[in-house]
Amino acid sequence: MQETDYDVIVVGAGFAGIACARTLAQHGARVCVVDRKRDLGERIHTTGILVAEALLHPCLAGLPAAQIRAVPHVRLYAPNLRSVRLAAPDYRFYTTDTPALMRWLGDGLVERGITLRLGTPFRDAERTGDRWRLPGIGRARWLVGADGATSRVAMRLGLGRVDQWLYGVEHEFDGVALREPDALHCFISKHYAPGYIGWVAQTPTGVQAGLARRHTPGSPVVPDIDGFLRHTAVMTGLSAPGRPDSIRAGLIPCGGPVHAWQRDGVVLVGDAAGMVSPVTAGGIHAGLRHGSAVGEALACRLQCPDAGDIPVVTRAVPGFRTKRALRWAFDHAQFDGPFDLALRTPFMRLVAERLYFHRRGHVVPAPDVSPSMD
Numbered sequence: 001m002q003e004t005d006y007d008v009i010v011v012g013a014g015f016a017g018i019a020c021a022r023t024l025a026q027h028g029a030r031v032c033v034v035d036r037k038r039d040l041g042e043r044i045h046t047t048g049i050l051v052a053e054a055l056l057h058p059c060l061a062g063l064p065a066a067q068i069r070a071v072p073h074v075r076l077y078a079p080n081l082r083s084v085r086l087a088a089p090d091y092r093f094y095t096t097d098t099p100a101l102m103r104w105l106g107d108g109l110v111e112r113g114i115t116l117r118l119g120t121p122f123r124d125a126e127r128t129g130d131r132w133r134l135p136g137i138g139r140a141r142w143l144v145g146a147d148g149a150t151s152r153v154a155m156r157l158g159l160g161r162v163d164q165w166l167y168g169v170e171h172e173f174d175g176v177a178l179r180e181p182d183a184l185h186c187f188i189s190k191h192y193a194p195g196y197i198g199w200v201a202q203t204p205t206g207v208q209a210g211l212a213r214r215h216t217p218g219s220p221v222v223p224d225i226d227g228f229l230r231h232t233a234v235m236t237g238l239s240a241p242g243r244p245d246s247i248r249a250g251l252i253p254c255g256g257p258v259h260a261w262q263r264d265g266v267v268l269v270g271d272a273a274g275m276v277s278p279v280t281a282g283g284i285h286a287g288l289r290h291g292s293a294v295g296e297a298l299a300c301r302l303q304c305p306d307a308g309d310i311p312v313v314t315r316a317v318p319g320f321r322t323k324r325a326l327r328w329a330f331d332h333a334q335f336d337g338p339f340d341l342a343l344r345t346p347f348m349r350l351v352a353e354r355l356y357f358h359r360r361g362h363v364v365p366a367p368d369v370s371p372s373m374d
């Protein structure tokens with residue numbers, strides 16, 4: 001296989017890698033993106049829900065309208081299935097046709113002159129002078145590890161590794177409609193989703209229903225998604241969804257940024273660097289922002305070669321301190337009873353609206369929906 005010289009090789013064509021590559025290319029860098037997948041729309045492991053801010057990211061400008069669906073409300077359920085409806089003025093979440101979105105993002109790389117090599121797994125890299133050489137791929141001044149929560153780049157090159165995860169599983173049902181399609185349905189339940197939540201959402205192509213829970217390496221527990229679907233059917237209207245048309249699953253970093261996410265000529269971005277909110281587990285917007293910020297910083301280094309291997313410093317590196325504290329509390333003191341009692345109290349509503357809408361939220365009074373009887 002022919003090896004080529006690049007300024008930067010990005011391993012991983014997920015949200016973070018794509019944002020990083022596009023930012024670099026915009027500054028004139030020669031960039032190669034490699035991904036082990038043969039098709040970026042295959043083996044998706046994200047629900048793909050976007051916060052409204054994510055749509056302002058340059059990578060998503062011009063996104064075909066058919067690939068997203070606006071979801072203006074959140075319906076948050078206590079373990080006893082009583083709920084509140086949350087909304088914020090002019091704020092929306094967006095569900096996506098994620099396989100189509102990833103293919104569209106991949107096409108965008110090629111249109112911008114970025115070399116995209118699919119079906120090309122990263123195995124290892126060696127340092128030769130001031131460059132990294134990836135056998136069978138090429139050589140580059142910088143290597144970016146955008147290869148997700150279990151980054152091989154981090155493992156092989158001695159960078160910090162994610163060591164706290166949630167494990168999420170999601171079933172997709174094509175052509176199915178929810179009883180309340182304009183809400184993102186979020187279920188608090190220590191039984192079904194200890195350490196996180198369950199969710200059900202209408203997408204451009206059907207319905208996605210998922211569960212995530214704390215992941216303990218060595219003794220993984222598979223979330224009981226069938227039980228969850230039965231338990232919530234009265235609320236969602238998904239009484240007999242049948243077999244899922246597809247299943248998505250994966251690990252979600254939840255411990256905040258890894259300690260060493262950069263060293264001589266190699267930088268981690270997105271999930272590989274732990275850039276995921278420890279509470280909401282949202283990593284798409286964080287990955288896009290982090291990828292772009294690292295791309296900007298690397299472009300500066302490339303433009304002044306004497307800068308050497310000084311660390312890449314970016315402003316878009318959140319510490320997630322408050323969210324890590326909330327994660328600790330959720331892990332160590334999650335009980336269903338208090339949520340049943342407190343969901344409708346002003347304090348809980350305030351916390352919920354802050355989490356979902358940051359400072360823009362207000363609670364919309366909504367008719368109660370009867371809890372399920374099972």
Ligand SMILES: Cc1cc2nc3c(=O)[nH]c(=O)nc-3n(C[C@H](O)[C@H](O)[C@H](O)COP(=O)(O)OP(=O)(O)OC[C@H]3O[C@@H](n4cnc5c(N)ncnc54)[C@H](O)[C@@H]3O)c2cc1C
Pocket residue numbers: 011012013014015016017034035036037045046047048049050051120121122123146147148149152168169170210248249250251252269270271272276281282283284285287
């Ligand atoms: C079940 C689930 C649901 C989620 N839902 C949401 C959600 O709704 N909204 C949200 O904001 N976040 C969600 N997240 C989190 C979000 O998906 C991630 O934070 C985000 O996708 C991270 O993007 P990334 O580019 O860093 O990594 P990834 O999306 O993981 O991309 C990594 C890429 O690297 C490639 N790769 C991996 N190893 C190699 C290798 N050795 N060689 C070459 N290529 C390699 C992979 O094929 C992949 O394309 C969810 C996560 C899971 C697991």
